[in-house]
Amino acid sequence: MKHKSLQKFVIAILLVCTLSATLCSCIGVDPNVKTKETTAEKYEVETQAKDSDGLLEGFNAYGDGMTSPLKVKGVKVDVEAFALRSYELAFMLAQPKFKSVKKASVDALAQYAFIHVFFKNFYEITNKVTEFRQATPDQVLKEFKKHFGKANIDLKKSMLYNKGKNKFEMWLPEYGTNIFYRVDAAEVKGSKAVITTTFYNEFKKNTKLGRTEITVKIEDGKPVIEALA
Numbered sequence: 001m002k003h004k005s006l007q008k009f010v011i012a013i014l015l016v017c018t019l020s021a022t023l024c025s026c027i028g029v030d031p032n033v034k035t036k037e038t039t040a041e042k043y044e045v046e047t048q049a050k051d052s053d054g055l056l057e058g059f060n061a062y063g064d065g066m067t068s069p070l071k072v073k074g075v076k077v078d079v080e081a082f083a084l085r086s087y088e089l090a091f092m093l094a095q096p097k098f099k100s101v102k103k104a105s106v107d108a109l110a111q112y113a114f115i116h117v118f119f120k121n122f123y124e125i126t127n128k129v130t131e132f133r134q135a136t137p138d139q140v141l142k143e144f145k146k147h148f149g150k151a152n153i154d155l156k157k158s159m160l161y162n163k164g165k166n167k168f169e170m171w172l173p174e175y176g177t178n179i180f181y182r183v184d185a186a187e188v189k190g191s192k193a194v195i196t197t198t199f200y201n202e203f204k205k206n207t208k209l210g211r212t213e214i215t216v217k218i219e220d221g222k223p224v225i226e227a228l229a
Contacts (some may be wrong), residue, residue: 213228
């Protein structure tokens, strides 16, 4: 009896194995082949898209040349940043030359400081709809001093100042554009840095737009704009 029970048990086991093999084969799985663990797909980090001319999406500044920072009196001077500031003054605010800040247009200086209250770079301003903004005299003066130091300029003489509201106000221009430049020279001359930059009309830098020479001095341990030529 025990032998017959054992025989029935073995037959039952064989039936189960046969059914399992048949089922696996129906769903395309070979029970005799070990399956490999699936690994996650590898994705490369996507870099910002460029067009055929090598331009990035949106508006950007493309510079090369002597762009390494300088040190004047132990203070770091960001060469690229001041090259861009010279572009804003010379080409966007029509102030290509001034021997001292006092010689520059008060309207241009007020506009420069006003815009920098809201934006780090002019070329980033891409308003599809004209935008009206206001700033307090303290905000504008603080930004002015950040860029030009202690130059004694009465910014309230600017047309941007609304005496009745005691605020500076303007419709922001759509300055958004690509800037192409090469820093030709960045030198420390005594207690100042002089940065000479050539600007171009295209990425390949074949057509010159113009040239600037910005002088940066150290005041209270910070670099500020002294002159533009």
